[in-house]
Amino acid sequence: MATPAVEVNSAVPGLSAERQVTWPKRQRVRLSNGLDVILVESHTIPKFHGELFLRSGNATVIERGPGLAEMTATVLRTGTSKRVSRQIEEDLRRLGADLSSYAGADTSAISFAGLSEFAEPLLGLVDELARDAAFPEAEFERERRQKLEEVKLSRTEPGFLAGERLRKVLFGAHPYGVVSPSEEQVAAYKRDDLLGVYRDFYTPENALLVLVGDFQPGAMLKSVEKVFGAWQGKKPVPSVFASPANPRSRHVYLVHQPGAVQTQILAGCHAITRRHPDWVKLGLTNSLYGGAFNSRLVMNIREDKGYTYSPRSGVNALRQHGYFSVSAAVRNDVVAASLTEIFYEMDKLRSLPVPEPELADAQNYLSGVFSMGLATQGGLLGQIAVVALNELPDDYLETYRAKVRALTPADLLETARKYLDSANMQIVVVGDRAQIESQAALFGELEVFDAQGKHLR
Secondary structure, three states: OOOOOOOOOOOOOOOOOOOOOOOOOEEEEEEEOOOOEEEEEOOOOOOEEEEEEEOOOOOOOOOOOOHHHHHHHHHHHOOEEEEEEHHHHHHHHHHOOOOEEEEEOOOEEEEEEEEOOOOOHHHHHHHHHHHHHHHHHHHHHHHHHHHHHHHHHOOHHHHHHHHHHHHHHHHHHHHHOOOOOOHHHHHHOOOOHHHHHHHHHHHHHHEEEEEEOOOOOOHHHHHHHHHHHOOOOOOOOOOOOOOOOOOOOOOOEEOOOOOOOEEEEEEEEEOOOOOOOOOHHHHHHHHHHHHHOOOOOHHHHHHHEEEEEOOOOEEOOOOOOOOEEEEEEEEHHHHHHHHHHHHHHHHHHHHOOOOHHHHHOOOHHHHOOOOOOOOOOOHHHHHHHHHOOOOOOOOOOHHHHHHHHOHHHHHHHHHHHOOOOOHOEEEEEEOOOOOOHHHHHHOOOOEEEOOOOEEEE
């Protein structure tokens, strides 16, 4: 007897309605010493996350030396006048806490997390590091030697070389044009250089403290005032920087890596900062182009043609300026083919309205990623800090998803034409000159450099 056929419903179920986000209570205060404090309740776990931001980074201190803010942030964690490095580590273990410090182009920070019941002693350690770091000579020398090795190693990494060259091309004499010190500059670092950066920029009037976690704001604020109230120091004088470069027409910059078996492609142009009213529009446009795993660029040169595993585009927002970039690591024999498709997808997005179903998918993706980023205390802290450090509207996070949903194909077409500046993209390729030079030269006037930045032609 024949088995009756079973009907299979292959229809993909529709998406459920987007969940409402219940925003936690937020409190912002300014202490008498000038320290800005933001407290955010999040009772999901009995922990809290915090970050003490200084509104100065590598770009701010560039005249003192490239990378000095980063080195200062690294070494300050290694000891204070009261605790040596080993004791700091032991105290963190005793508190069940984590702590790290770092610096980028525009900010330096001490990041920490621990159990809420031990909040005050952990805050005490953060305050100690922020105003009483000792910068032990031996620790400084150890970190300086390690930085020297990092700088040497970076000269062998195609991604670093591409990013360094693109930033130099886009920003020129502006501090954003420097992404790393040279070996000679690191070798010339002195402990006093770090002390100067620390003294001038680690001040409460230059700082923002963000705390997110399982606490009552009133009690936590009392702890913050008790711990940080004695910290003193004025806001540093703002730096005046040179205007960035403004390269016109396509140019190609080949960084020669002899024997490289693949080529790193990186192309970019000037864009906008987070404070610009077009930021949300550009974010969604980028998501459609190459900022998501199902974006047009990924579907084209990864899924369809197999040129690369991980093409990607992004909008890179620094405090004063921003830039758009697209990258891919490809086989040497498909450099020209890959660049052709990169510009094909860019120009298509600049020429034709996005179909409504594709737009809806991109909106769902961007909205979903945003919501997922708020699911942890650390993620929520990051979003709150972005709003505060960039002086965005107070309701920026609450209104973000609605703004994404409101965008139309016409909005994205206008945005692509304005910011995906195909005609003036600057193209960097890092690879073996003999294998890729003729391909790269098809896309613009060509210059060649070695891995140390020396101009070869």
